Amino acid sequence: GIQVEQSPPDLILQEGANSTLRCNFSDSVNNLQWFHQNPWGQLINLFYIPSGTKQNGRLSATTVATERYSLLYISSSQTTDSGVYFCAVHTGGFKTIFGAGTRLFVKA
Amino acid sequence: DAGVIQSPRHEVTEMGQEVTLRCKPISGHDYLFWYRQTMMRGLELLIYFNNNVPIDDSGMPEDRFSAKMPNASFSTLKIQPSEPRDSAVYFCASSSSTAYSYTFGSGTRLTVV
Numbered sequence: 001g002i003q004v005e006q007s008p009p010d011l012i013l014q015e016g017a018n019s020t021l022r023c024n025f026s027d028s029v030n031n032l033q034w035f036h037q038n039p040w041g042q043l044i045n046l047f048y049i050p051s052g053t054k055q056n057g058r059l060s061a062t063t064v065a066t067e068r069y070s071l072l073y074i075s076s077s078q079t080t081d082s083g084v085y086f087c088a089v090h091t092g093g094f095k096t097i098f099g100a101g102t103r104l105f106v107k108a
Numbered sequence: 109d110a111g112v113i114q115s116p117r118h119e120v121t122e123m124g125q126e127v128t129l130r131c132k133p134i135s136g137h138d139y140l141f142w143y144r145q146t147m148m149r150g151l152e153l154l155i156y157f158n159n160n161v162p163i164d165d166s167g168m169p170e171d172r173f174s175a176k177m178p179n180a181s182f183s184t185l186k187i188q189p190s191e192p193r194d195s196a197v198y199f200c201a202s203s204s205s206t207a208y209s210y211t212f213g214s215g216t217r218l219t220v221v
Binding site for chain 1: 139141150151152153156158163164197199201203205209210211212214215
């Protein structure tokens with residue numbers, strides 16, 4: 001089946017720093033999402049982004065479907081950005097496969 | 109809208125007992141998903157429904173697991189009999205095929221002792 005790999009696995013940032021998280025996938029996909037799981041376990045959808053670039057405040061995402069990767073940019077990081085960021089791909093309709101995540105800790 | 113509602117939030121049960129997890133999706137969403145999250149295996153899709161019909165249950169680990177969606181506003185995931193290795197957080201999520209809004213519930217933390 002399709003493989004979804006995220007990097008880096010762990011990231012520690014000083015508040016105010018910028019970061020880029022990467023998601024590679026091994027086959028063509030119908031869609032791609034980025035999620036944030038906060039320290040209390042809640043999963044929040046950040047972006048639906050099968051291709052192109054989207055921005056939402058300090059977060060933006062770019063997917064290059066032909067090269068099978070997506071990037072999530074976090075600018076001016078805040079302590080509330082801490083948590084785990086997941087990339088998830090849709091194959092064959094709505095079947096969703098998650099990557100292992102990038103664990104982010106932002107220090108005050 | 110109250111979002112996706114799961115119950116119970118926490119469940120502790122003894123090995124061999126039946127466990128039923130419940131989910132109420134967002135009204136108007138036509139897809140419902142059940143996931144399991146563990147440290148070792150991450151987030152795994154167990155089964156998903158479209159318009160109350162199971163579409164893909166290839167992620168259901170074994171016959172002890174079953175899921176139903178009797179109507180558009182309710183789904184259950186049942187484990188019978190439960191085993192300690194079933195301990196995990198179980199998430200329900202719903203989505204709309206037209207609006208691409210994907211929402212997770214708060215999860216049920218299951219502990220089987």
